[in-house]
Amino acid sequence: MQSAAFQKLQHYLNSQIIGQESLVKQVLVALLADGHILVEGPPGLAKTRAIKSLADCIESSFHRIQFTPDLLPADLTGTDIFRPETGEFKFQPGPIFHSLLLADEINRAPAKVQAAMLEAMAEKQVTAGRKTYALPKLFLVMATQNPIEQEGTYPLPEAQLDRFLLQLNVDYPDADSELSILRLNRGEAQGINATQPDKLSQEDIFKARQAVLNIHMAEPIEQYIVRLVMATRHPKQYDEKLAQWIEMGVSPRATIALDRCARAHAWLNGRDFVSPEDVQTMAFPVLRHRLLLTYQAQAEGVHPNQIINQILSLVGSA
Structure with missing residues (x-):
């Protein structure tokens, strides 16, 4: 049956991402099903806030990457750096080596960067030079796309789209939710914040995944x-x-x-x-x-x- 910890987490996220109950639930489904999410919607609809709020409630590392046309695969995965003091190359991990990764506007990155993401999402590993490095056991990518502005974008190929467990479409909130968002933002500006639930450990998440499989x-x-x-x-x-x-x-x-x-x-x-x-x-x-x-x-x-x-x-x- 549903864990009380996940009940509290869902309730807290709904209080922080108002009017997007479906988005909150589907993000938790992806977390429990060990998959990645592609979120599509206009700017300003709490896509970034959703994954950031989730990351704040889990004992894990979080990183946001802004995808741009000049991004290189090494900017994502990391690269070998020469250390003069030892005369050897040492691998410097990139931002992809975090448990929760927000890939903002993923379709603005060129094909080589998308290919690097494909290996990470499919195999939970990164290849740099001649070596392969394992990613964290808990690894979730939440990528966003803006369906309005398509200039300077690189549409994701079918092979990469298939790697996403879910694609979520986010729409504008209704009038009541919009009013609640306004009041929430004013309260946060005044330092009034909702009580955050106890952080979920990664062990809690892995146990919940086993319960889901059963x-x-x-x-x-x-x-x-x-x-x-x-x-x-x-x-x-x-x-x-x-x-x-x-x-x-x-x-x-x-x-x-x-x-x-x-x-x-x-x-x-x-x-x-x-x-x-x-x-x-x-x-x-x-x-x-x-x-x-x-x-x-x-x-x-x-x-x-x-x-x-x-x-x-x-x-x-x-």
């Missing part, structure tokens, strides 16, 4: 996940229009991600079993960035969420 998932739910994935690969079997929209379906990595995230979602909701609703809720952030749309779908302005909704309506959960 959540019961019935065989019909497993089959439901597989049917959803197969619908993206063979859409013509379900709907002719769907086949006109999907160029390529999702990979087996999506199947694994949907399983892990549905379990984490159920655990956060205080249940010891996975329901079809858990799978349906997590299908959107797990699948939307992995679907490759046809030119016809793009021309018609079809959003991946629309396709996933169609798949969920066509594929029965029973």
